[in-house]
Amino acid sequence: MSEKNTSVDLAITSSPHIRAKETTAKIMWSVTLCLIPSGLVSIYAFGLSVLWIILTSIVCAMASEWLFNCYLQKKPNSLMDGSAVLTGLLLAYNLPAGAPLWMAGLGSFVAILFGKVVFGGLGFNIFNPALIGRVFLMASFPVLMTRWPAPFKVDAITAPTPLAVFKDGFSGSPILNPSEIIHYSYSDLFLGLRGGCIGEASVLALLLGASYLMFKKYISWKLPLSFVATVGIFTWIFGGSSFFSGDYILHILSGGLILGAFYMATDYVTGPVTIQGQIIFGIGCGIITSIIRLWGGYPEGVSYSILLMNMGTPLIDRFVKPKRFGDK
Amino acid sequence: METFKGGQHIDGFKYLSREMAIKIMPLPSQVIIPLSQHTGAVCEPVVKKGDMVKTGTMIGTSDKLISSRIHASISGVVKDIVEYNHPVLGQSKAVIIDSDGKDTLDSSIVKRTKIEELSKEQLLEIIKNAGIVGLGGAAFPAQVKLNPLKPVDTLLINGVECEPYLTCDYRLMLEHTHSILKGIGLMQKIIGVERVVIGIEEDKQEAIKLLRNKCVEKKYDIEIVCLKAKYPQGAEKQLIKAILDREVPSGKLPFDVGVIVSNVGTAFSLFEAVYNAKPLYERVVTVTGKCLKQPSNLKVRIGTRFKELIDFCQGFKEAPGKIIMGGPMMGISQYTDDVPVIKGTSGILILSQKEVDEYTQGADQPCIRCGRCVNICPVGMLPYALSLCVEMDRLDKAAQYNPFDCIECGTCTYVCPAKRQILSGIRLIKAVTR
Incomplete structure (x- = not known):
């Protein structure tokens, strides 16, 4: 009796039948886009060599992604989802402006292979891939990774980062000649006129991009704020010669804090899924960062704090769950 | 404004049909x-091949408690009783009636007077005889719902219509305001509650205004609450949460927290059953979609084929890719347009080939744990985790994530940027572990 209507070819799927317009690729490319202003400031401050570092890093990240994912594992082409580009870009932003190109390339390769591919690709990695690349380079090439050209000096005099100055005081660091120490004002720090990693240069540019990400609800303001605020409070209490006298503004504005808090700690894959979990994650990052900065062996602690908290993510997700509807 | 935690505002596409007044669809020459x-036991036919039936004649009934009677929707001859396409079940036994074109009403259909004198039991009997079911979606027999096992203190009327595209309840509220209020009054009398609240989303201001004015004019003691336009605001549990701030735990029913929820469409059909002695043999259906030439709200006889409704809306502008019974979030896709309108058919949505391609593009990418599904889940689940259980073939791990809490609203799947078919996975888990 009943016949299938053959005049139309109908799709049959289970509900829902419509989807929001958001895609993984759109999110990744948006984050990439929002990081561009900071890169431009860096190119302006340190010269075109920065551009070549960024491009090398991105190209190597994409090539590694293609090699491991598409060529060796025969997975569908994942280059257009933007995640490899973002990893390459973030790695470049974590390098000093004077880093050699081969180092950028090697870092990207390691970031993709050991940060992502070995765990099963996008979505399955435990650690932020770009930070894996960075700490690999830090461990392998400590000298190259801490040679900071001063902004607007074509001959690339090595200038210390504000945090290194803070940490080593005027007694001279092992690497730096004290006579070359430059002092930065808060406004220099904010606008980006200081030594440091490529992406760390301008707090203003980073916040500009981040505000767009928050406006689009791609990232929540709660995680970065809890991270930054914790660093501020912690360094204010313990960072000075007596309690409650630390230069917290210096700590907030310098180093990779803003870059890390807004762009790397907020990485979806390696952070907690719930808002409450993200706040715990941010506070944890803030405490570890402050401890490393104030009492650790490195002037900078953001990368390690994020990586350490990445390890804690599964634990946070296990204990911080949304309230089940109907439960008291 | 009142609402619940989670959920997502979804572009409604209601503009396609919201200004279209309810039109009466011409009589079909045959109904299935x-x-x-x-919900409940299948009816046994009480007619046989060759029998003459009139509009409103009972043709199916069951002696089971949870079931609902079935009536002829046109007058004519029973052509056959066979398995036929069914929009929800795929196939089901159906009575096929050929119209005699006269639409003669059954002798039982005469306007009732002295409604006030009817007792609760008499009203429930009328409702049972008229085959009234909940028209909000689950089609639960009304005489069972209105006679709860536990005492209730509040009657909630669902005028939310949060499903995108659908506008049949909205039109009913505009065009049959007073009848709906009378129907609600009957429900109130049957259940014996003091408090009655109608919940309507903020994007239906005209309906809110009309109902409020009518309540004042006719001195009905009914609250009308404006709710945030957010999906799934019309889901029973979310509605109760938003209006009364009570939570119905997983596996429990509204009457467990002292509430009965009913739809405005149900209230209207209840009014017709009691005042006009009219069984539920027709309903309002929104026929809509961007590829449809003339989206409409139609009053349709139960058993009319989808194809006839689509033809009445002047057919397609472009090639259809999907025919959905209900809305785009919870509706059921059909494999043919030769399928009848049933009591629970609130809408027929047509998506074009192009739209279907758009929505299926890039499906099932890796989960990036962005947390969107967790933030929007109206019942506080971790949809991504269940989706990963399916992907990793570890259904044994799924139980800890409470898959049976899921109300299958589909919001997680809607918002997923990786286009993962999260709800399909949860349904699979439910089916396998049940």
């Missing part, structure tokens, strides 16, 4: 009336 159109 499935014997199962409700």
Whole structure:
């Protein structure tokens, strides 16, 4: 009796039948886009060599992604989802402006292979891939990774980062000649006129991009704020010669804090899924960062704090769950 | 404004049909009336091949407690009783009636007077005889719902219509305001509650205004609450949460927290059953979609084929890719347009080939744990985790994530940027571990 209507070819799927317009690729490319202003400031401050570092890093990240994912594992082409580009870009932003190109390339390769591919690709990695690349380079090439050209000096005099100055005081660091120490004002720090990693240069540019990400609800303001605020409070209490006298503004504005808090700690894959979990994650990052900065062996602690908290993510997700509807 | 935690504002596409007044669809020459159109036991036919029936004649009934009677929707001859396409069940036994073109009403259909004198039991009997079911979606028999096992203190009327595209409840509220209020009054009398609240989303201001004015004019003691336009605001549990701030735990029913929820469409059909002695043999259906030439709200006889409704809306502008019974979030896709309208058919949505391609593009990418599904889940689940259990073939791990809490609203799947079919996975888990 009943016949299938053959005049139309109908799709049959289970509900829902419509989807929001958001895609993984759109999110990744948006984050990439929002990081561009900071890169431009860096190119302006340190010269075109920065551009070549960024491009090398991105190209190597994409090539590694293609090699491991598409060529060796025969997975569908994942280059257009933007995640490899973002990893390459973030790695470049974590390098000093004077880093050699081969180092950028090697870092990207390691970031993709050991940060992502070995765990099963996008979505399955435990650690932020770009930070894996960075700490690999830090461990392998400590000298190259801490040679900071001063902004607007074509001959690339090595200038210390504000945090290194803070940490080593005027007694001279092992690497730096004290006579070359430059002092930065808060406004220099904010606008980006200081030594440091490529992406760390301008707090203003980073916040500009981040505000767009928050406006689009791609990232929540709660995680970065809890991270930054914790660093501020912690360094204010313990960072000075007596309690409650630390230069917290210096700590907030310098180093990779803003870059890390807004762009790397907020990485979806390696952070907690719930808002409450993200706040715990941010506070944890803030405490570890402050401890490393104030009492650790490195002037900078953001990368390690994020990586350490990445390890804690599964634990946070296990204990911080949304309230089940109907439960008291 | 009142609302619940989670959920997502979804572009409604209601503009396609919201200004279209309810039109009465011409009589079909044949109807296919499935014997199962409700939650509960399938009806047994009480007519046989060759019998003459009139509009409103009972053709199916069951002696089971949870079931609902079925009536002829046109007058004519029973052509056959066979298995036929069913929009929900795929196939089901159905009574096929050829019209005699006269639409003669059954002798039982005469306007009632002295409604006030009817007792609760008499009203429930009328409702049972008229085959009234909940028209909000689940098609639960009304005489069972209105006679709860536990005492209730509040009657909530669902005028939310949060499903995108659908506008039949909105039109009913505009065009049959007073009848709906009378129907609600009957429900109130049957249940014996003091408090009655109608919940309507903020994007239906005209309906809110009309109902409020009518309540004042006719001195009905009914609250009308404006709710945030957010999906799934119309889901029973979310509605109760938003209006009364009570939570119905997983596996429990509204009457467990002292509430009965009913739809405005149900209230209207209840009014007709009691005041006009009219069984539920027709309903308002929104026929819509961007590829449809003339989206409409139609009053349709139960058993009319989808194809006829689509033709009445002047057919397609472009090639259809999907025919959905209900809305785009919870509706059921059909494999043919030769399928009848049943009591629970609130809408027929047509998506074009192009739209279907758009929505299926890039499906099932890796989960990036962005947390969107967790933030929007109206019942506080971790949809991504269940989706990963399916992907990793570890259904044994799924139980800890409470898959049976899921109300299958589909919001997680809607918002997923990786286009993962999260809800399909949860349904699979439910089916396998049940």
